[in-house]
Amino acid sequence: MSYQWLTLWGYVPEFFQAAWLTLQITLLAFCVAQILGLLTALAGASHLAPLRVVARSYIELIRNTPVLLQIFIVFFGLPSLGLNLSAYTAGVIALGVNVGAYMAEVFRAGIQSVPRGQIEAAGILGLGRAQIFIEVVLPQAARAVYPAIVNNLIQLLLGTSLLSAIALPELTGTATVINARTLLYIQTFSITLIAYLVLSNCLSWIAEQIGARVFQPPLMLKQHTRKRLLLIPRQANRN
């Protein structure tokens, strides 16, 4: 048994490289998703009907089809339309576009969670539209939405495993290759499992630290997610 683990010792650098690639793609796709999500949420709240239709169709189309299919469409479908992408770029785009649709819904809910009365009061106090959005709505919406954003980041991290289907050597892809080479199923996948656990827990720990420092009053993520149904007050959604 122990010599089998020793065989895998030689693959440790590859695992580290793969973990780094996984993290890179996660963070890049997360940035894409934030931008797309915010734009879509704004478009969804626009006065212009066509913008609203585009935003809504994008959200529904993405949320009702599997992410693996979206990855395949970007990686195998776009080249036939004359757009060749590397697995890396295709992965970032597909995951970013996917999570962007979920982020749009989260942002929309966050903006709606700020009571209308505050916006009206701020207007009466003489604040401009932009000022109201930046100084009144955004800080409160950001606090309400933060746990959901972190949740989506973790889902994104786990979603990168699907990029092994387009032969990207991230954690899962590397694991399948090493598995095929060594045939040490249990050991290889145990290491991969632990790598994902470490990555996802590190990311949520960092997010928790940020939440506790940035928001006033400090946002305790663990507690928040534990009592989420209780904590989101009914009043917030009445408007």
Next chain:
Amino acid sequence: MSTELLTTSLSILLHGLVATLLLSAASIVGGTLIGLLAAVLRSFGPWGSARVAKLYTELFRGTPVLITLMFIYFGVSYFGYAIDVFAAGVVGLSVYQGAYIAEVFRSGIEAVPEGQWEVSQILGLGKTQTFFSVVLPQTGKIVLPPLIGQYLSLIKDTSIVSMIGLSELMHGGQAIVDRVGKPVEIYGLVAVLYFVVCFPLSQWVRHHDRRSLLS
């Protein structure tokens, strides 16, 4: 795309869709049972079992479903047994989604006010009786929308079972593209079929569950 290709593709894809729906149904049943058990153990179980239930949810919520599936599919054969891909898919998806479903149930159980437990106790109801006749009926109403939302993501996750070789909808699409090309058309068709299944569910969830978005 010629009509002939369209009809043959559609017949292959519809067969795949049946497999996808069967896999979804079986996993929904399994996942709900496991999730309910884990939630109850975590909230009311004796010390040891609550710990195990917590470890279970944390473990599967922090790892990708693909790894779970590979673990089960390859792991069983490692010990010298053979497992059917469909069975591996059902077990993997049930165990994986069970962890998320457990969290849905737990938040529902915790949403029932503490005072009701105390009142039931004063009225002479036992713990088990309180749970089944006071807490669970109320929980059902609270958790239904997020639960359906979780089923929705389970249905989409069945596409991942194609990666260990189950011929369901996604796999059918891949097989056709491997044979004749035309990825945009074929995968578009696959997307339409998934959409037809998922859209009504997601609309229902959107209509009934305005709160869960921020969870």
